[in-house]
Amino acid sequence: MKYRITRTEVPNVLRFMAFFKTVIAKLATEATSNRCNPFITFVLGGPGSGKGTQCVKIAETFRFAHLSAGDLLREEMSSNSENGTMIHDIIKDGKIVPSEITVNLLRKAIHSSGNHKFLIDGFPRNEENRIAFERIVGVEPDIVLFFDCPEEEMVKRVLNRNQGRVDDNIDTMKKRLEVFKKLNLPVIDYYSAKGKVCKINAVGTVNEVFEKVQPVLAALRCIRDDALDIESSSSSSAAAVDAATRYHNRTKHSLTGGYARGPRGLDWANQPNPFLRFLSSPLLPLLHSPPEPHDDSPLYHSVFSSSLPPPQPFSHASISRLLYDSLSLSAWKSTGLSTWSLRVNPSSGNLHPTESHLLSPPLPLSQQQPSSPPFSSSSFLAHYSPKDHSLELRASISPPDLPLHRSLLLAFSSILWREAWKYGERAFRYCNHDVGHALAAAAVSAATLGWDVCLLDGLGHDDLHRLLGLDRSNPPSPDRLPDRPVRGRLPWVESQHPDCALLIFPFGGTPPSVDYAELALALSRLPAMEWLGKPNSLSKDHVCWDVIYKTAEAVKKPPTYGEGFSVNPFHRSPLISPDLYKDMTVRQVVRKRRSAVDMDGVHVLEKDTFYQILLHCLPSGELGLGEKQGKQFTLPFRVLTWDAEVHAALFVHRVRDLPKGLYFLVRNEEHLDRLKSAMRSEFEWERPEGCPAGLPLYRLARGDCRELAKQLSCHQDIASDGCFSLGMVARFEPVLREKGAWMYPRLFWETGVLGQVLYLEAHAVGISATGIGCYFDDDVHEVLGLQGLEFQSLYHFTIGSPVLDKRILSLPAYPGPGIDA
Numbered sequence: 001m002k003y004r005i006t007r008t009e010v011p012n013v014l015r016f017m018a019f020f021k022t023v024i025a026k027l028a029t030e031a032t033s034n035r036c037n038p039f040i041t042f043v044l045g046g047p048g049s050g051k052g053t054q055c056v057k058i059a060e061t062f063r064f065a066h067l068s069a070g071d072l073l074r075e076e077m078s079s080n081s082e083n084g085t086m087i088h089d090i091i092k093d094g095k096i097v098p099s100e101i102t103v104n105l106l107r108k109a110i111h112s113s114g115n116h117k118f119l120i121d122g123f124p125r126n127e128e129n130r131i132a133f134e135r136i137v138g139v140e141p142d143i144v145l146f147f148d149c150p151e152e153e154m155v156k157r158v159l160n161r162n163q164g165r166v167d168d169n170i171d172t173m174k175k176r177l178e179v180f181k182k183l184n185l186p187v188i189d190y191y192s193a194k195g196k197v198c199k200i201n202a203v204g205t206v207n208e209v210f211e212k213v214q215p216v217l218a219a220l221r222c223i224r225d226d227a228l229d230i231e232s233s234s235s236s237s238a239a240a241v242d243a244a245t246r247y248h249n250r251t252k253h254s255l256t257g258g259y260a261r262g263p264r265g266l267d268w269a270n271q272p273n274p275f276l277r278f279l280s281s282p283l284l285p286l287l288h289s290p291p292e293p294h295d296d297s298p299l300y301h302s303v304f305s306s307s308l309p310p311p312q313p314f315s316h317a318s319i320s321r322l323l324y325d326s327l328s329l330s331a332w333k334s335t336g337l338s339t340w341s342l343r344v345n346p347s348s349g350n351l352h353p354t355e356s357h358l359l360s361p362p363l364p365l366s367q368q369q370p371s372s373p374p375f376s377s378s379s380f381l382a383h384y385s386p387k388d389h390s391l392e393l394r395a396s397i398s399p400p401d402l403p404l405h406r407s408l409l410l411a412f413s414s415i416l417w418r419e420a421w422k423y424g425e426r427a428f429r430y431c432n433h434d435v436g437h438a439l440a441a442a443a444v445s446a447a448t449l450g451w452d453v454c455l456l457d458g459l460g461h462d463d464l465h466r467l468l469g470l471d472r473s474n475p476p477s478p479d480r481l482p483d484r485p486v487r488g489r490l491p492w493v494e495s496q497h498p499d500c501a502l503l504i505f506p507f508g509g510t511p512p513s514v515d516y517a518e519l520a521l522a523l524s525r526l527p528a529m530e531w532l533g534k535p536n537s538l539s540k541d542h543v544c545w546d547v548i549y550k551t552a553e554a555v556k557k558p559p560t561y562g563e564g565f566s567v568n569p570f571h572r573s574p575l576i577s578p579d580l581y582k583d584m585t586v587r588q589v590v591r592k593r594r595s596a597v598d599m600d601g602v603h604v605l606e607k608d609t610f611y612q613i614l615l616h617c618l619p620s621g622e623l624g625l626g627e628k629q630g631k632q633f634t635l636p637f638r639v640l641t642w643d644a645e646v647h648a649a650l651f652v653h654r655v656r657d658l659p660k661g662l663y664f665l666v667r668n669e670e671h672l673d674r675l676k677s678a679m680r681s682e683f684e685w686e687r688p689e690g691c692p693a694g695l696p697l698y699r700l701a702r703g704d705c706r707e708l709a710k711q712l713s714c715h716q717d718i719a720s721d722g723c724f725s726l727g728m729v730a731r732f733e734p735v736l737r738e739k740g741a742w743m744y745p746r747l748f749w750e751t752g753v754l755g756q757v758l759y760l761e762a763h764a765v766g767i768s769a770t771g772i773g774c775y776f777d778d779d780v781h782e783v784l785g786l787q788g789l790e791f792q793s794l795y796h797f798t799i800g801s802p803v804l805d806k807r808i809l810s811l812p813a814y815p816g817p818g819i820d821a
């Protein structure tokens with residue numbers, strides 16, 4: 001459904017306000033039925049008639065989403081929810097759970113599935129179920145499959161089922177058969193009278209029954225329409241793209257359809273320890289960089305807008321600085337009741353899934369900066385421990401083992417569980433935002449040492465796995481993963497997922513040459529090395545959010561050695577005036593960066609400051625006449641190896657002399673035409689007054705969009721109380737189809753890098769920022785007029801003047817209070 005701006009004679013601003021109000025009102029009342037037209041198949045039959053078994057085969061063959069009412073209820077039952085005990089008792093007694101509960105579980109599952117064809121298995125069980133579904137979901141089934149099976153056969157099958165179900169016993173089975181005859185058969189009769197029932201004789205082997213089902217399904221219009229699609233996804237890369245898009249759709253929050261699946265309430269007793277330690281590893285303490293007045297790091301604006309300082313040699317001191325200004329702790333906070341640490345690299349919910357690992361040449365001993373023998377005698381791989389700013393030795397590497405010269409390698413991995421503990425299924429997105437933040441943090445810190453950085457993205461996932469010695473703690477293969485979230489003692493859930501490796505090398509001159517094939521061969525020998533240290537355990541109990549691990553597996557990067565390693569030329573970012581940054585040094589900015597919890601709702605940003613922040617968000621920086629933004633030449637975007645895919649839709653609330661409204665920053669101008677045709681035709685695409693020539697910023701519409709920004713960002717005031725907020729809109733499905741599903745996490749990395757720039761810029765000009773992971777995905781797309789998956793909003797941000805919470809005490813980062821918080 002489209003929302004149109006009414007063309008009246010009222011001033012533009014009022015017209016746009018009205019438009020936003022209409023959008024909000026419409027979004028709030030929109031029913032499932034008009035979002036898309038789902039194809040609904042009810043699958044009915046007595047207990048044990050084989051509904052579930054056939055649904056699995058149908059779903060696989062014809063790509064339906066299989067929603068079993070019984071499974072959803074059992075999941076709810078074991079999730080400790082308030083209705084859990086009641087559901088357990090009803091199921092054990094073979095009776096029917098109140099319809100409101102079942103229908104709401106189904107409604108949520110339909111919304112979050114991302115599919116449009118559904119098998120609804122074991123529903124409706126009675127007239128009340130049927131009527132509630134039609135009322136709440138607002139649709140009728142397109143077809144009803146009825147598996148007709150004799151009672152003795154059903155009893156035999158159920159008693160042999162052996163899945164530990166509370167209702168698989170003869171007493172409950174007798175009651176269930178009675179309920180089936182009394183309550184369920186009338187529903188089947190109801191749909192028969194409407195000509196919707198297709199009765200299938202359920203006697204025979206599983207395959208024989210499926211033979212009878214197949215022609216019924218194959219004849220359906222929705223299947224014929226999708227046939228082309230099925231063919232195109234037959235190759236494994238297409239299947240991986242499907243897996244990525246399914247995950248993406250399934251983890252969308254929706255204004256009307258509810259939130260992506262996550263835990264109900266936080267299990268504080270099992271909050272993962274934010275500090276991974278390799279117990280018994282030799283430790284190399286790193287040096288702490290001096291704060292003001294001895295701060296020797298360059299001026300913040302200078303690293304973006306002029307050439308970098310001369311490269312420092314790789315040493316204990318310089319590596320200490322690299323990590324101190326990118327990945328170390330920046331403060332401890334305490335309310336008296338709880339104490340927690342903050343880091344230079346931000347993380348959603350301050351949960352810190354990102355772990356870092358350094359591959360370094362030997363660091364020679366010196367009297368002032370002593371280093372212990374294992375670190376000084378050979379190259380080494382170490383895990384970085386931010387808690388005490390030290391390196392934990394994982395392996396010593398003799399020089400011919402790795403063909404890397406004149407460079408360091410910094411690798412990142414994610415402990416997905418840390419983020420999933422709080423955010424459930426959506427957590428995989430957030431972990432990848434954090435990888436992006438860490439990449440940008442490392443790039444900026446390296447620049448202060450005269451070092452350049454670039455992803456070693458020719459390596460594949462398995463290469464990184466070997467590099468980090470992760471072989472001992474693999475998740476199970478996807479086919480052995482449970483097919484729903486499972487709670488329990490699952491130590492593998494704490495395993496690290498390797499993300500990427502960054503090459504760090506002296507800036508200027510010829511970049512190091514990397515022969516990927518040679519490097520991969522060397523990496524393949526590493527697992528045989530002696531690995532030191534045993535990882536600490538992070539939680540006692542876990543929840544396996546299965547879809548996260550399945551998606552992580554599907555989007556693993558294959559090696560692309562053939563593409564070679566190359567480094568983009570460095571471009572300056574345009575600078576309006578150094579005065580905007582008031583002589584802040586890089587260290588002051590990166591170490592004082594905080595995520596604002598609230599914005600004051602009054603601060604007005606100067607227009608030049610606004611434009612300057614956006615100029616620093618450009619990937620290509622200063623360009624010659626006729627050249628366009630797109631290539632990633634500037635700091636820190638140059639760490640990425642692909643052209644910019646991420647743009648920003650800006651909700652401008654308070655910028656002096658700039659009309660409030662919706663704006664769009666086009667970060668890759670090759671996409672401009674597609675964006676214009678994909679978005680609302682009503683949008684103005686006007687260049688705002690005074691906008692610097694090289695800044696591809698467009699006004700889409702004028703109006704007060706504070707309420708809209710708030711609603712879209714999960715009703716959070718912080719999105720409306722800043723000076724501006726934004727949604728990062730990435731070219732999405734075409735990127736995955738053109739390059740591969742492995743671009744899925746990378747798109748999130750790119751948003752994280754952009755987010756890091758926003759954080760640093762905001763702090764450097766004296767205000768603050770906050771990354772917002774909670775937003776209503778498709779409602780954002782609806783406002784922009786985006787349909788389908790060509791463009792998707794992947795991260796939100798707000799920038800403004802923070803309100804400080806004076807009840808929170810700030811403590812120095814080092815030495816910390818000595819707790820694992």
Ligand SMILES: Nc1ncnc2c1ncn2[C@@H]1O[C@H](COP(=O)(O)OP(=O)(O)OP(=O)(O)O)[C@@H](O)[C@H]1O
Nearest residue numbers: 046047048049050051052053157161204205206209
């Ligand atoms: N055609 C078949 N022949 C023999 N066994 C079958 C057949 N179809 C299913 N089964 C087995 O019978 C048992 C019940 O099947 P299934 O769980 O699919 O039934 P259901 O109709 O979904 O039951 P319920 O309503 O109790 O969930 C399972 O153990 C399954 O493996």
Ligand SMILES: Nc1ccn([C@@H]2O[C@H](COP(=O)(O)O)[C@@H](O)[C@H]2O)c(=O)n1
Nearest residue numbers: 069070090091094095096097122123125
């Ligand atoms: N619409 C429904 C579906 C199921 N239940 C309860 O769950 C039990 C098991 O269901 P299966 O589909 O897995 O057989 C069933 O006996 C009911 O107690 C329900 O209440 N409403």
